[in-house]
Amino acid sequence: MTSPHLVLDGVSVVLGGTLILDHVSLAVAEREFVCVIGTSGGGKTTLLRAIAGLLPTTTGSVSLAGTPVLAPTARTAMVFQHFALFPWKTVRANVEYGLRVQGRSEALGRVQRLLDALHIGDVADLYPAQLSGGMRQRVGIARALAVEPELLLLDEPFSSVDAITREKLEDEVLGLWERHQRMTALLVTHDIDEAILMADRIIVISGPPGRITFELPIGLPRPRSTQEIRSHEDYPRIRKLLWDSLEHRDVRLPELT
Amino acid sequence: MTTATSRLSAPSATAATGRPRRRLTPARRWTLRLASVAAILLVWEIYGQLLNPILLSSPTAVVAAGFDMIADGSLPQALGDSLVVLGLGLTFGVIIGVVLGLLAGRSEALAALLEFPVNALYATPAVALIPIIVLWFGFETTAKVVVVFLFVVFPVFINTMRGVHEVDPELVEVARTFCSNERRMWADLILPSALPYIVTGIRIAIGRALIGVIVAEYYTALSGLGLLIARSANSFQTARMFVPIVVIALLGVVLTALLEWLEHRLARWRETPS
Numbered sequence: 001m002t003s004p005h006l007v008l009d010g011v012s013v014v015l016g017g018t019l020i021l022d023h024v025s026l027a028v029a030e031r032e033f034v035c036v037i038g039t040s041g042g043g044k045t046t047l048l049r050a051i052a053g054l055l056p057t058t059t060g061s062v063s064l065a066g067t068p069v070l071a072p073t074a075r076t077a078m079v080f081q082h083f084a085l086f087p088w089k090t091v092r093a094n095v096e097y098g099l100r101v102q103g104r105s106e107a108l109g110r111v112q113r114l115l116d117a118l119h120i121g122d123v124a125d126l127y128p129a130q131l132s133g134g135m136r137q138r139v140g141i142a143r144a145l146a147v148e149p150e151l152l153l154l155d156e157p158f159s160s161v162d163a164i165t166r167e168k169l170e171d172e173v174l175g176l177w178e179r180h181q182r183m184t185a186l187l188v189t190h191d192i193d194e195a196i197l198m199a200d201r202i203i204v205i206s207g208p209p210g211r212i213t214f215e216l217p218i219g220l221p222r223p224r225s226t227q228e229i230r231s232h233e234d235y236p237r238i239r240k241l242l243w244d245s246l247e248h249r250d251v252r253l254p255e256l257t
Numbered sequence: 258m259t260t261a262t263s264r265l266s267a268p269s270a271t272a273a274t275g276r277p278r279r280r281l282t283p284a285r286r287w288t289l290r291l292a293s294v295a296a297i298l299l300v301w302e303i304y305g306q307l308l309n310p311i312l313l314s315s316p317t318a319v320v321a322a323g324f325d326m327i328a329d330g331s332l333p334q335a336l337g338d339s340l341v342v343l344g345l346g347l348t349f350g351v352i353i354g355v356v357l358g359l360l361a362g363r364s365e366a367l368a369a370l371l372e373f374p375v376n377a378l379y380a381t382p383a384v385a386l387i388p389i390i391v392l393w394f395g396f397e398t399t400a401k402v403v404v405v406f407l408f409v410v411f412p413v414f415i416n417t418m419r420g421v422h423e424v425d426p427e428l429v430e431v432a433r434t435f436c437s438n439e440r441r442m443w444a445d446l447i448l449p450s451a452l453p454y455i456v457t458g459i460r461i462a463i464g465r466a467l468i469g470v471i472v473a474e475y476y477t478a479l480s481g482l483g484l485l486i487a488r489s490a491n492s493f494q495t496a497r498m499f500v501p502i503v504v505i506a507l508l509g510v511v512l513t514a515l516l517e518w519l520e521h522r523l524a525r526w527r528e529t530p531s
Contacts, residue, residue: 052434053434054430054433054434072433072434072435072436073436074435074436076434077434077435078431078434080427080430080431082427084425084427084428084430084431086428086431086445086446086449087526087527088449088524088526088527089445089526090526097431097435097445098435100441101432101435101436101437101438101441101445102435102436127526129526129527147435
């Protein structure tokens, strides 16, 4: 086995005097898709922000391909929960953004392919305000993929779109990842089904303060789709395991306080 | 989930707040705009005819006086003098207000340094400062430009700084995750976010600049449109007195329209419905 791509070693984060993450250690292999689930306020997003280098760790370290992450790096790209598109840039300019800031204009040729792959080629000249939530997040995903990151971070990327669009987007993004650009990926979600669909491995974080309380490899065959996964014979068992792991914390909580 | 619920509750929310706002067609909006002007002119005309012309005069008399003043050259001359003062004061005020506002918006230290002096000067009526301005800059154009500048610079500065502060923190995170440098951050993020605030600042500044021009022309050496108003009023030529006043009002309308046109060109993305 090769050395892991992303390593978190005893990461704690204190924000405003509150312990948000408590000694989180995690190793993610190259091209592995890890989903982090947990209830709201459990420190999932903080974990992602620490990995992105947006937030200094109080103790412990984050390293990507052997290099400590102390600030955001061009090797990581992030998809934001609320899209965070530039309202004054067209769809195309938003997708090109990362490449332009990083001075990689020679790679702009791939933008059109990405726009087409995510079905936003027809709206490339529109502004975000003219798009639906689902379309906006397609732009957010294309923007992150355009820089061909080694590590893709997704912060509840589908939680702000409606249920039907959400399922379609999950399948499409998964398909893109499985068939084209298999980079290391870390997706934060509070949706168990989404996590099972996407992940090679699921990490359950319970908090506050956020700790890893459960870990489950998902060995379901790829390529996957929502329909196939849900009718897989192991699906109910995996789902129950994860539910129980989340429940367990809720049961334990009164004793802690 | 939140999207779904808010979408469901949207129609009932409109129902609760009453009828939805209907948007005017452009033709209707222009009709209403011109109707208000026509109504004011009509009332002025009728009432003006009834009174002694020294007290109010009337639009037709003012227009006639306007043509006289163009013919005798007094209006173009005065307008030219005033426009120089207005143009210079407004330009310097906007440039310095925007630049200082942008810098103070990004640097807390500069903002702290400028806070008390700016608030103090902004609250002080610029008229009160005219004696000292005259002492320093004399009675002529320089002093007048300084007065207009003082009327202009503060609203532009304060609004610009505010605009920089209103940058969406999430977009700042986007810029950071993509490793944007500070220069790109200005172009991609800070200037576009601050633009509407800068425009608001300039809009306020235009109105204040016009006040500043007349104040400067009254209180330093009488000149320009201010001179025309004062001289016509002193000789009870009320119709001629109204001509420069109308010209100033028109200047305000034209400058504001120009600014709006410029804003539309710069911020086309905002005209699309969300």
